[in-house]
């Protein structure tokens with residue numbers, strides 16, 4: 001038996017013995033999964049035991065080094081683990097910005113002390129992270145950010161405001177960009193720093209979205225004292241770290257919408273749009289969606305989803321083999337998010353008047369959620385850098401076109 005198949009047998013047996021029985025078949029997507037943190041809510045409650053057994057074995061971050069709490073698995077074995085978890089239809093034991101954004105960045109740019117302090121807590125889901133990049137006047141032009149950090153002995157004193165900070169109200173730590181040299185060229189006066197949200201002077205106010213939810217906040221810093229040892233990389237050298245993290249963020253966003261199960265996982269790939277079409281539009285004599293125009297659009301959308309999913313899988317294999325995401329992650333980000341917008345729009349058109357509910361009687365819960373998902377998808381092509389900005393990056397850094 002090959003090493004791979006031997007490992008598969010071992011994982012299968014281990015999952016049979018350790019995965020909570022109540023979670024088998026309880027597949028949820030990354031967004032609604034467990035994001036951990038000091039105030040984590042485990043729903044269903046067995047998610048707590050599931051996280052603990054997976055973290056104990058390093059399987060929440062299977063390819064990260066064992067010395068920091070990862071699984072130390074090769075890319076190939078990590079794939080086997082993912083396949084076996086998917087085969088039992090188990091939910092992800094842990095999701096969030098720790099695993100997808102700050103963890104990989106710390107592994108590359110953090111010093112030994114920082115890795116030992118933060119990475120094991122990420123692997124065990126003890127700390128939930130949020131991202132403090134955007135400011136009221138600095139979104140696309142991120143390097144113009146104004147949040148100021150002034151050195152005071154072994155600390156920085158931070159003052160300023162971040163905005164659109166996803167889940168800041170639920171997070172324990174924030175990775176933030178601050179201006180440490182106001183006189184330098186704008187990219188050269190920025191520092192990447194980690195801040196405990198429980199530090200006096202940090203405050204958050206949730207902002208409501210068109211979909212009715214408040215997934216993000218305004219985050220203020222008023223005389224927040226942060227140790228200099230929390231700087232990742234060089235003081236004034238944060239722009240390099242920031243860009244590397246954005247590569248991970250864009251790959252993560254794209255993979256959410258390009259995974260084999262499809263973007264808005266309710267009406268996503270795997271034939272779900274076709275099923276929706278059959279139930280709302282009826283079928284023709286051959287059992288196909290009756291409306292030929294929408295049938296073509298459904299087929300196109302499902303082919304595009306499949307093609308993106310396979311391309312992302314190829315890129316993620318090469319990332320696990322050591323290749324850092326570069327400007328090409330912008331291709332996935334722009335395509336994945338625009339595809340998800342098309343997909344949610346198509347789901348609403350298929351459902352017709354049943355997609356026009358907001359609350360109250362006359363609509364099934366899935367129908368009400370579909371309307372909100374469609375509205376939420378509008379933000380996909382803004383978060384993590386707008387589609388226009390991704391197209392600029394592709395033009396300059398992938399295609400090499402002149403400014």
Ligand SMILES: Cc1cc2nc3c(=O)[nH]c(=O)nc-3n(C[C@H](O)[C@H](O)[C@H](O)COP(=O)(O)OP(=O)(O)OC[C@H]3O[C@@H](n4cnc5c(N)ncnc54)[C@H](O)[C@@H]3O)c2cc1C
Nearest residue numbers: 131132133134139140164165166379382383384385386388
């Ligand atoms: C759902 C959601 C979650 C988010 N979560 C976070 C988070 O957790 N942390 C965080 O820091 N930020 C977060 N953001 C903020 C996000 O990164 C910014 O909204 C984004 O970078 C755009 O910045 P802006 O909103 O200031 O728009 P602007 O930069 O003001 O852009 C306005 C419009 O002008 C266009 N534009 C601007 N410059 C150019 C150019 N050079 N060429 C062509 N077109 C251009 C843009 O494409 C856009 O259409 C989130 C945003 C959303 C919608």
